Amino acid sequence: MKFKSPLCGRLLSIIKLVRGKSDEDTLAKMNAFEKANESLQAEINKLRQTEIALRRSEAYLAEAQRLSHTGSWAYDVASGVPVYWSLERCRISNFNPAGGHPTLEQYRQLHAPEDWQRLIEAFQRAIREKADFETDSREILADGTVKYLHIVGHPVLNAAGDVVELVGSTMDMTERKKTEEILQKAQAHITHITHMTMMGELAASIAHEVNQPLAAVITNAEACLRWLDQESPNLHEAHEAVGRIIRDGRRGGDVITRIRALLKKEPPVNISLNVNELIRETIALAQARLQGITLRIELAECLPLVSADRVQLQQVLLNLMANAVDAMKSTALRQRILHIQTLSQTAGMILVRIRDSGRGLDPHNIGQLFEPFYTTKAQGLGMGLSISRSIIETHGGRLWAEAGDKNGAIFQFTLPVEHQS
Numbered sequence: 001m002k003f004k005s006p007l008c009g010r011l012l013s014i015i016k017l018v019r020g021k022s023d024e025d026t027l028a029k030m031n032a033f034e035k036a037n038e039s040l041q042a043e044i045n046k047l048r049q050t051e052i053a054l055r056r057s058e059a060y061l062a063e064a065q066r067l068s069h070t071g072s073w074a075y076d077v078a079s080g081v082p083v084y085w086s087l088e089r090c091r092i093s094n095f096n097p098a099g100g101h102p103t104l105e106q107y108r109q110l111h112a113p114e115d116w117q118r119l120i121e122a123f124q125r126a127i128r129e130k131a132d133f134e135t136d137s138r139e140i141l142a143d144g145t146v147k148y149l150h151i152v153g154h155p156v157l158n159a160a161g162d163v164v165e166l167v168g169s170t171m172d173m174t175e176r177k178k179t180e181e182i183l184q185k186a187q188a189h190i191t192h193i194t195h196m197t198m199m200g201e202l203a204a205s206i207a208h209e210v211n212q213p214l215a216a217v218i219t220n221a222e223a224c225l226r227w228l229d230q231e232s233p234n235l236h237e238a239h240e241a242v243g244r245i246i247r248d249g250r251r252g253g254d255v256i257t258r259i260r261a262l263l264k265k266e267p268p269v270n271i272s273l274n275v276n277e278l279i280r281e282t283i284a285l286a287q288a289r290l291q292g293i294t295l296r297i298e299l300a301e302c303l304p305l306v307s308a309d310r311v312q313l314q315q316v317l318l319n320l321m322a323n324a325v326d327a328m329k330s331t332a333l334r335q336r337i338l339h340i341q342t343l344s345q346t347a348g349m350i351l352v353r354i355r356d357s358g359r360g361l362d363p364h365n366i367g368q369l370f371e372p373f374y375t376t377k378a379q380g381l382g383m384g385l386s387i388s389r390s391i392i393e394t395h396g397g398r399l400w401a402e403a404g405d406k407n408g409a410i411f412q413f414t415l416p417v418e419h420q421s
């Protein structure tokens with residue numbers, strides 16, 4: 001007879017040696033022994049497999065805790081002491097796990113009195129109300145490091161329904177908190193920079209837009225002096241010039257108010273406006289600048305009214321005309337043509353088109369023209385188009401540029417027709 005187990009094989013050889021033979025009864029007993037031994041071995045193997053699986057799962061859990069900076073713990077209600085702290089829970093509080101979990105006193109020492117009080121109250125409430133709980137806490141480690149923690153836990157009840165344990169997890173929020181603080185500081189910094197940029201833009205916009213009325217004031221003041229300095233002063237003309245000075249001075253004040261409103265994103269002061277009339281008035285205002293330029297005015301008949309801020313819209317027209325005049329400075333005198341056109345469009349919009357015969361636009365940087373401070377002029381601020389676009393968009397319209405067919409540039413804007421109620 002042959003046994004699978006080496007142990008049984010050896011036993012049989014010893015029996016044969018002692019007795020000189022092996023009887024039936026011994027063989028049967030040894031057979032039974034071998035079967036029992038086999039099932040014991042199978043059991044041991046199973047346990048070994050389970051243990052390996054358990055260790056692996058524990059390792060995964062520990063890794064997950066380490067990665068998420070979250071430790072787990074258990075607290076015994078009857079004795080009022082911690083009974084379990086995972087490795088990660090120990091690491092969070094810089095506690096050496098070799099000596100087991102901390103005592104209640106060691107745990108208390110990690111807290112400022114008011115933080116400890118809050119934590120104990122959260123524990124006690126969870127026990128009293130038999131409910132899950134969540135709280136933030138703060139620990140001060142031996143080296144002075146402050147840890148910001150988020151704790152969640154829930155009560156474990158026995159068969160009688162009494163709370164026997166609190167189990168839960170503690171997440172280390174210190175890094176996240178630091179990042180949040182850095183982010184908050186960065187945001188405050190950005191807000192400050194945005195504010196400063198806005199102030200810069202405001203100053204530049206005011207400087208830009210006030211230039212025109214200021215220049216008009218000086219022209220009229222000089223005219224006034226000329227009328228007064230004549231041998232027989234022309235008081236009527238001088239009076240007229242002073243009237244214009246007052247008008248331009250007021251316009252300067254209005255412009256400042258509107259620019260501030262525009263940058264503060266306040267709604268425009270809208271009235272019913274006939275854009276054709278506004279164009280005629282603006283040309284009169286810009287008369288001095290338009291010297292030596294052929295004007296072609298083509299205004300649509302029965303142009304619908306728009307609801308707009310008169311001062312702001314006039315600024316747009318003045319800016320576009322000023323740019324057209326600047327662009328035509330190098331054009332031969334008789335070919336300096338400024339073409340202003342209005343059109344009534346379907347879709348409830350009107351269109352204003354200002355075309356010049358100047359040096360034209362580079363199709364590659366048309367988008368850039370509207371950016372604040374973009375200028376190709378030695379004396380330019382680069383604010384005219386950016387202000388004008390803001391104004392038109394605040395009015396619900398669109399302002400854009402195109403290269404002219406043969407030469408020059410075309411700037412045009414749309415405005416919604418006034419709503420008829």
Ligand SMILES: Nc1ncnc2c1ncn2[C@@H]1O[C@H](COP(=O)(O)OP(=O)(O)OP(=O)(O)O)[C@@H](O)[C@H]1O
Nearest residue numbers: 323324327369375376377380381382383384385409
């Ligand atoms: N009609 C035009 N023809 C050719 N280039 C133009 C025309 N209008 C504007 N540009 C270009 O767009 C740029 C920006 O115009 P914008 O009115 O914003 O500023 P600016 O005229 O340079 O300076 P300012 O702030 O004094 O108006 C100009 O410098 C110019 O290069």
Ligand SMILES: [Mg+2]
Nearest residue numbers: 319323384385
């Ligand atoms: Mg300009």
